[in-house]
Amino acid sequence: MQVFKLFMQILKKKMPVAMIYVVLFMVLCLAFTAKGDGEMTFEESKVSIVITDNDNTAESKALTEYIGKRCRVIEPKMSKNDALYFNHISFSLTVNEGYAQKLAAGDTDDLFTEEYVHENYGAAYMENFLGEYVGCVRAAVIAGDDMSAALKSAEEAMDIDTEVKMVSADSGKMNGLESGGGFFRYLPFILISVMMYTLSAVMVAINKKEVRFRTNCSAISPVSYGGQLVAGSVTFVMAVWVLFMVLGALVRGGFDGKGWVQVLNSGVFAVASALVAVIVSLLINTEQTINIVSNVVGLAMSFMCGVFVPQSMLSDSVLAVGRFMPMYWYTKANDMLTGAELYSADKVAECIGVEAGFCIALAAVALMIFKLKVRADD
C-alpha cells in the first residue's frame, strides 16, 4: 500500500490547486444546470418576436395584440442584429406605415417588413401566419364584412385548433432538438475536466523520471505500482464524485427512481474519466502542457459525444467516432433517462454496461502504458 499512501500524501499537498478546479467546475456545473433547465418538458414552440409598429392604427394594434397571444413578443436589450443572429428572437416584424389603408384597399403587397439574419423555422412560421391573417381579413372584407368585423372573424377563424395527437417515436432525430437537460447533462464534461486538472498534478509529481527509476529499482512490481496508482486515482475520483452528487442532490432536491439510475450512470462514468485522466497524465508529463491537453480532451470529447450539442444534431460520422468513448454511452443513457430519447431499461443497462467495460479496458491500457513507461527515458 506504499504507493497508494504516497499518492494520498502528494494529493494532500496538491489539494489547494485541486480545490481551485473543483470549485470552478462546481460553479460551471451550477451554471450549466441553470441554463439547461426547462428543456425537459415538451411545450408548443412559441416564436420569439420583436415588433415595430410604424402604422399605429387600430388595425395595426389589433394585429400586434393578436400576435401577442400567439407568440412571445419581447423587447431585447441587445441590438436587433445580435438578437436575430443568436436566435434570441426568431423574427423581427415591422408593420409598415399605411398598413390599415392598404388593408382596407385590398392591397396586400409589402404590408410588413421582416428583418432577418438567417433563415429559420420561426420566420417560416411567421410568414405563414401573417399571410393567413391578412388573407382571412381580406377574404372577410370581400365577403362583405366591415373592417372591424373582418378583423374579428379572422381572429376567430384562426383560433381554430387542429386536434393534435402525440405518439412516441424511437428515433431521436425527430424528437425535437434538445438532449435531456438538468444537472446530469453536462456532468461528464465537468467530471472529466476536474479529474484531468486535479489528477494530472499528482501524477506529474509521481511520474518524475528520477522517482520512477528509483521506484523501479525497488521490490515492487510495475503492475502493483500502477495498480495502486489507479486505485488511488479512483478513490480520489469517487470522493470528488460524491461531492458532486451532494451538489446534485441539493440542486435537484434529492433523487427519485430514474434519478438514482442517473447517479449510478455518472458514478461509472466518473471512474472511466479518472482512468482517462491517468492515461493522459502518463502520456504527457510536463506541467505546462497538461492543462491545455486536458482542455482539448475534455472539450473535444464533450462535443463529439453529444454533451454540449445534442447527439440528435451530430452527424453520423462524428457519432461513429463518439461510440468509442465512454462519454457517448453516458450521454445516451442519460438522454433516455431524461426523456430526450425513448426510455428502455434494457438499453440504459446496456449503456452503463458498456461504460463499465470501458473502465476495465482503460484500466488495462493504463497499466500497459505504465509498464512501458517505467523503463522509458524521457
Next chain:
Amino acid sequence: MFFNEFRYNLLTTLRDRHFIMWLILFPMALGSLFKAAFSDIYENDIKFSPIPTAIVQTQKDDIFKEVIRSVSKGKDALLKVTYADSAEEAEKLLKDGKVAGVITKDGTLGLTVASNGMDTTILKAFTDRYLTEEKLIKDTLEKDPMKLPALTAALKDDLKTVKKVRLTDGVSDPYITYFFNLLAMVAACSSVTGLNVVMQNQADQSPLGARKGCSPTPKLISTLAVLAGCWLTGMMCTAISVSFLAFVLKVDFGSRLGFVYLAAMMGGIMGTSMGFMIGSLVKESYEKKNAVAMVISLGGSFLSGLMIADIKPDIMEKAPLVNALNPTAVVCDSFYYLNLDAGYDRFIGKMVTMLVMTVLFTAVGFIFTRRKKYAGL
C-alpha cells in the same frame, strides 16, 4: 540588451516543443472537430427546409389535395409530402423518424406528431390555416353564398405581404460562433505564455530569475523584452489558428479575413498580457498561477458561449457588462461584429477594448513585478 532578451525568449519559446505544439494543435484539433460536428447542423436543423410529412386521405377531397399539392411544390415548398395508404403505415413512418408529422383527412383534419419542435409547430400552423379557411368558407356559405366565389378567389391569391430585408451580408451560419469562440479561447490560453514572463524574470520564482536579477540588464528592459517575445508568440499562435481554420478547414470568415487576422493577433497579445498580470498577482507556485489562468480562460470561454452557444445571448441580454468585460467574449465579439456588421464601428470598439485591456493588464503586471529585492528566495 533588449534584443538579446527578445531574441532568446523567442528561441526558447519556439523550442519548447510541447508548449507550442499544444497552443497550435489545440485549436486545430478542436477546430476540425467543430467542422465535423457542425458542418451540417445549420443546413439540417436551423435553416428552414420543407418538412417531411405523411398524408393519409381516406375521403376524396379535391380541394385538400390541391392545397397539399400547392404547398409542396416549387422552391419555397413548405412540406415534403409522402402519401400513405393507411394510418398505421403513416404512423410507422413517423415512429421511424422518416416524417415529422402525419396529416389525416377524414371529415376533419387531424395531425399526429411525435414531438414538439418548430417543425411540428409549423405543421400545426398549416393545418390550422386550412381549418381557418374552411371555416371562413362555411361561414360565408351560411351568410351570403353569393360572395363565395369572390371569397375563395381571394383566399386562393398568393399574397406577398412580407418584404424581407436581410440585415447582414455576413455568414449566416450561427455555428460559426463556435469557431469565433475557439479563436477567443486560443487567445485566452496564450495567457500561459504570459505566466512565463513572471516565472523567468522574478528572482523568487526560478533560478533563472535569480540569475537574471544579478545581471546589469535593468529589469524593466528584460521584462519588456520577454513580454514582447511572448506577444509575438501569442500573435503567431492565433494567426496560425486563423489560417488553419480559414484555409484548411475552409471555415467561412466572410470577406474581411485580414481584419480577422488582426483581431485574432490583438487577442493573442491581450491574452498574453492577461497571463503576465495573473502571474504577477498570484504569488505562489507555477501550478497555482496556471490554475488561475485556466479558471479565467475556461470560465471566460463558458460565458462567451464556447460550450453552450445559448449562454451568449443570455449574458448579452441579462448581464451586458459581463459580456463587455469578459476578455474571451471581447475577442469573440470582435470576429462576430466583423462578420455581422456592414460598418466597422462595433468592431473598432472591441479592438479598442482589447487594446485598453492589454494596457491595463500589462500595467498591473509591471506594478506587481516591480519588486527587485525579495524577503526570501
Next chain:
Amino acid sequence: MAENVVEIEGLVKRYGELTALDHLTLEIKEGEVFGLLGPNGSGKTTTINCLLSLLSYDKGSIRIFGREMSPTAYDIKKDIGVIMQNVAVFEELTVQENIDYFCGLYITDKQKKRQCVEEAIKFVGLEDFRKFRPKKLSGGLLRRLNIACGIAHKPKLIILDEPTVAVDPQSRNKILEGIEELNRNGATVIYTSHYMEEVEQICTRIAIMDRGRKIAEGTKEELKAMTKNTETINVALRELPDEVLNEIGALSHIYSAEYTDGILTAACSGGRHNLIRVLEVLQKHDLHIGQVTTVQPTLNDVFLEITGKALRDKED
C-alpha cells in the same frame, strides 16, 4: 595594501523567527580567493543572495567596489559574475546559445560578445558540446556550462556558490584550476563550499560560518593554528597493554591516546619529537611495531572542531 572589493558590515537577515545572518561582517580584498565555509544551513547562500541584492535584509550595509550595492546598481553588477548553486540555464537553448544569452546581458558590443563567448567555451572545455542542449550534458559538463554562463563577460568579482556539487573528480579539478586561472588573471573570487579540500586547495583566505555567524577567519595556516591538534601519530601494534597506553597518554604534549583495531592513535598538541618519544616508550616495553604514520591537521579537523560534529542537514 590591496583595496577592499567587498565590504559587508553588520548584516542581519531574519526569516520570521529564524535569524539566518547574525551581524555578519566580512571584508574581501582585491585579488583574493575568498572561501566561505560552513555546514549546510549556516547562511552561506543567504550571504551571497544578500550580497547580490536579490534578498532584502534587516540590518547592515553592503559595499562592492567601494560603492553601495542595490538592485539597480547596474554599473556594479556589470563587473560581477555569478555562478549559482542551482544550475540556471535554459533547457531549450544550446550550450553556445546559453552562454551567448547570459553574456548578452552584460555586453552589448557584438564583436566583443562573440569573442567572450568563444573564450568562455574554451575556458570550460565545452568546445565539443557547443550544439548540445543542457539535458544531454552530464552533471560535470552542466556545472561547467553554468560557470561559463557566469564568467563569459570577464567579471572583476566572481561569486561561486557551491559550483562543484555533484561533479566528478575530473570536472572538479578542471573547475578548480579554472578558478585559479581566473584569479591569476586578476579576478577576485568568492567561493562557498562545504568541501574542505577544495577550499584548502584554492582559497587564500577563508571564513567559517555557522548559524549565520562568522566564527573564524584567516588563511588556512592561521585557521589550522586555531586547533590545539598539531599532529596525530598512528602506530600499528599487534598488542598494547593498558599500562603502556596509559604511559603514552601521560607523556607531555599528548592529550589523547587510544588503541582500537590494532592501531594506536596519539593526538599531539605542540612540542617536538613527539613521535620519537612515543616510539621510545613502545621500544622500552619490547612491543612489535608495524606501520607508523604522522598526520598534519586538515581544515576538515578545524572545521569539525569549530562547528561541532552534529549532523547539520536537519536544520536546512
